[in-house]
Amino acid sequence: MGFSSWLRRKGKAEEKxxxxxxxxxxxxxxxxxxxxxxxxxxxxxxxxxxxxxxFFVRLKEGLARTRSSFVARIDTLLSSHxxxxxxxxxxxxxxxxxxxxxxxxxxxxxxxxxxxxxxGGVTDPAxxxxxxxxxxxxxxxxxxxxxxxxxxxxAVIMVVGVNGAGxxxxxGKLAHRFKSQGLRVVLGAADTFRAAAIEQLEIWAERVxxxxxxxxxxxxxxxxxxxxxxxxxxxxxxxxxxxTAGRLQTKTxxxxxxxxxxxxxxxxxxxxxxxxxxxxxxTTGQNALSQAKLFSxxxxxxxxxxxxxxxxxxxxxxxxxxxxxGLPVTLIGIxxxxxxxxxxxxxxxxxxxxxx
Ligand SMILES: Nc1nc2c(ncn2[C@@H]2O[C@H](COP(=O)(O)OP(=O)(O)OP(=O)(O)O)[C@@H](O)[C@H]2O)c(=O)[nH]1
Ligand SMILES: [Mg+2]
Numbered sequence: 001m002g003f004s005s006w007l008r009r010k011g012k013a014e015e016k017x018x019x020x021x022x023x024x025x026x027x028x029x030x031x032x033x034x035x036x037x038x039x040x041x042x043x044x045x046x047x048x049x050x051x052x053x054x055f056f057v058r059l060k061e062g063l064a065r066t067r068s069s070f071v072a073r074i075d076t077l078l079s080s081h082x083x084x085x086x087x088x089x090x091x092x093x094x095x096x097x098x099x100x101x102x103x104x105x106x107x108x109x110x111x112x113x114x115x116x117x118x119x120g121g122v123t124d125p126a127x128x129x130x131x132x133x134x135x136x137x138x139x140x141x142x143x144x145x146x147x148x149x150x151x152x153x154x155a156v157i158m159v160v161g162v163n164g165a166g167x168x169x170x171x172g173k174l175a176h177r178f179k180s181q182g183l184r185v186v187l188g189a190a191d192t193f194r195a196a197a198i199e200q201l202e203i204w205a206e207r208v209x210x211x212x213x214x215x216x217x218x219x220x221x222x223x224x225x226x227x228x229x230x231x232x233x234x235x236x237x238x239x240x241x242x243x244t245a246g247r248l249q250t251k252t253x254x255x256x257x258x259x260x261x262x263x264x265x266x267x268x269x270x271x272x273x274x275x276x277x278x279x280x281x282x283t284t285g286q287n288a289l290s291q292a293k294l295f296s297x298x299x300x301x302x303x304x305x306x307x308x309x310x311x312x313x314x315x316x317x318x319x320x321x322x323x324x325x326g327l328p329v330t331l332i333g334i335x336x337x338x339x340x341x342x343x344x345x346x347x348x349x350x351x352x353x354x355x356x
Pocket of ligand 2 (some may be wrong): 167
């Protein structure tokens with residue numbers, strides 16, 4: 001199977017799930033956006049045209065560790081070779097595997113680069129860089145999907161992932177984003193496994209200024225989801241975001257619990273399912289990949305959120321995830337501030353990674 005048909009095959013999962021409504025069209029249904037101050041560490045808010053550049057700089061900063069372990073090493077490697085030979089490709093494979101691109105993806109990626117080098121009659125090692133960049137961009141572009149809100153009223157987003165992956169933080173950031181777009185948000189504290197989990201979500205709800213529905217610790221998480229949807233309806237909210245546990249006594253219990261929450265949401269929403277965001281921690285490298293596989297067996301994951309890209313040199317995992325799972329990467333986390341949750345835009349991401 002050739003490279004492009006492999007990519008297409010991997011992209012099938014995402015083609016099946018056409019987003020019902022793009023976030024923007026929901027956001028624009030006749031509401032005037034309210035301005036909410038973004039309280040991140042920077043003192044001034046950039047103007048609209050500067051904002052893009054500011055975002056790009058921030059993205060570059062966030063990816064600094066991956067860039068230095070990955071692209072910087074590739075640059076060193078390419079400049080140390082006078083000609084393109086098999087040794088160069090082998091070293092390239094080594095760098096990619098060490099950056100957590102994964103063995104399968106690395107081999108395919110380098111095969112494709114090798115083929116393109118040959119087809120283009122390229123002889124200068126420096127010219128391998130843009131070819132590699134383009135090939136990575138193609139992989140990532142096949143596996144993205146903008147965050148979409150289900151057409152239901154309210155739209156329900158369920159957030160899943162192992163403990164510590166960044167679910168609650170992502171929910172806080174998302175709630176902030178929706179609120180600043182003029183949407184009414186309610187959070188559901190369905191991680192009832194730990195009392196501290198409820199408190200943590202509550203802190204975010206207060207900080208962002210949105211409602212939250214909670215029960216006692218140990219309560220049935222599906223009942224919390226049910227109540228959050230009811231409250232969302234009664235309060236005419238646009239979005240209900242459900243936090244879930246990342247850890248239970250056993251994996252089987254956790255998966256069963258998540259499936260049950262999913263069923264309750266579906267029943268309440270007249271057969272329409274929630275947008276299910278799977279949060280994975282980029283710093284866990286290849287582990288993130290196996291987590292993603294596990295969760296997508298239990299729930300119908302609609303998009304991935306890759307967090308903590310700022311804290312890792314293993315950002316190459318995003319390429320493995322995109323290429324091997326066929327699940328779209330929807331959002332990335334590049335820090336702990338409100339606006340450090342970004343839509344995953346492959347061209348911007350690859351540009352930030354490869355930018356000198
Ligand atoms: N640097 C960085 N830290 C992050 C990011 N996202 C989350 N974190 C941090 O990761 C830690 C765990 O995040 P949580 O949101 O509590 O994770 P969780 O998945 O809800 O964890 P459990 O509730 O235990 O299942 C917190 O200290 C967050 O501040 C990110 O994108 N970058
Ligand atoms: Mg949590």
